Amino acid sequence: MKAAILKDKGVLTYEEVPTPSPQAGNLLLQVKAVSICGSDIKRYISGHRMYPLILGHEAAGVITQVGEGVKEDWVGKHVAVIPLVPCFECEQCEKGFYSACHSYSFIGSREAGAFAEYMEIPEKNAYIIPDELPFDYVSLIEPSTVARHMLSLGNFKAGETAVVLGAGSIGLMIVQWLRILGAKQIICTDISDENLAAAEALGAEITINALKQDVVTEVANLTEDGVDITLEATGVPEVLEQAIPITRPRGRIVLAGNQPQDKSLPMTFIEKMMRRELSIIGCFMSYSAPFPGHEWDETIAALLDGSLNMDKMISHHFPLSDAPDIFAKFKDHSLEHRKIILNPEQENN
Numbered sequence: 499m500k501a502a503i504l505k506d507k508g509v510l511t512y513e514e515v516p517t518p519s520p521q522a523g524n525l526l527l528q529v530k531a532v533s534i535c536g537s538d539i540k541r542y543i544s545g546h547r548m549y550p551l552i553l554g555h556e557a558a559g560v561i562t563q564v565g566e567g568v569k570e571d572w573v574g575k576h577v578a579v580i581p582l583v584p585c586f587e588c589e590q591c592e593k594g595f596y597s598a599c600h601s602y603s604f605i606g607s608r609e610a611g612a613f614a615e616y617m618e619i620p621e622k623n624a625y626i627i628p629d630e631l632p633f634d635y636v637s638l639i640e641p642s643t644v645a646r647h648m649l650s651l652g653n654f655k656a657g658e659t660a661v662v663l664g665a666g667s668i669g670l671m672i673v674q675w676l677r678i679l680g681a682k683q684i685i686c687t688d689i690s691d692e693n694l695a696a697a698e699a700l701g702a703e704i705t706i707n708a709l710k711q712d713v714v715t716e717v718a719n720l721t722e723d724g725v726d727i728t729l730e731a732t733g734v735p736e737v738l739e740q741a742i743p744i745t746r747p748r749g750r751i752v753l754a755g756n757q758p759q760d761k762s763l764p765m766t767f768i769e770k771m772m773r774r775e776l777s778i779i780g781c782f783m784s785y786s787a788p789f790p791g792h793e794w795d796e797t798i799a800a801l802l803d804g805s806l807n808m809d810k811m812i813s814h815h816f817p818l819s820d821a822p823d824i825f826a827k828f829k830d831h832s833l834e835h836r837k838i839i840l841n842p843e844q845e846n847n
């Protein structure tokens with residue numbers, strides 16, 4: 499089979515590799531669509547823990563083969579890939595906190611992923627989806643579940659007001675989930691007018707371009723004491739600092755943007771947070787019990803009833819063979835994009 503392989507920092511190749519044959523308890527999946535995650539781009543640009551590695555964890559496909567001990571009727575099923583592979587045995591797994599598992603694996607980061615014609619996954623990592631859902635949409639289920647999980651962790655309730663900091667893929671998914679779950683007012687910030695236009699199309703009532711307007715002043719003008727919940731999806735420390743003054747006393751701030759590891763926050767951040775009695779809540783991945791969690795069930799329901807718009811999330815489709823070129827463009831920032839879907843080329847597509 500053909501696969502796109504991360505060989506080293508900044509080195510991605512497209513080449514022939516052996517097609518896996520599924521081990522006991524596993525399934526073989528023919529990949530129909532895989533979407534590129536910001537974390538894939540980061541692994542390519544900043545380097546990764548292991549090489550060579552087939553990247554890709556936001557994937558959809560059809561089961562073509564089963565390993566020993568797995569029911570044959572999996573064959574032909576359409577599935578979304580659930581990338582987290584928890585041990586299901588440790589203390590955290592027992593509690594249902596799968597993303598805190600003591601010894602987890604992750605498809606496309608710690609084991610071979612979906613930038614390939616075929617991939618092998620454990621049976622528990624396939625989520626069956628109705629045949630009528632397009633594979634491109636199914637490949638976007640995983641990022642949607644992250645946004646849904648953030649709102650669960652932040653205990654979001656219908657009728658609340660919210661600011662979404664960042665209108666990238668996760669930010670746009672958050673905007674959609676706020677709309678679906680009945681937010682009273684959705685404010686979204688970004689530094690790209692194009693991203694903000696997408697946020698507006700997906701349900702944000704008010705958008706603020708942080709390069710042109712002061713976010714803290716604008717939110718103060720709109721809400722007096724701040725919003726009920728703030729969702730941080732940029733990973734930029736300066737943006738994180740904005741979260742405090744725009745959130746109302748006793749409000750919640752949920753963090754999902756990957757922050758750099760070499761920055762520090764001013765201590766006034768803590769002082770301001772204490773004065774407002776704010777809760778700051780971390781979010782890592784998208785899982786809850788029973789595995790993989792209601793985030794996944796709700797995403798599929800929202801795709802089926804049309805409330806989750808995936809078309810607006812996607813900016814490009816490319817064949818998988820273009821992966822080396824596309825990733826080179828990420829490095830020199832010559833490709834403006836939202837979600838990019840890669841489709842492995844197959845004769846019997």
Ligand SMILES: [Zn+2]
Nearest residue numbers: 535536537556
């Ligand atoms: Zn991802």
Ligand SMILES: [Zn+2]
Nearest residue numbers: 585588591599
């Ligand atoms: Zn575990």
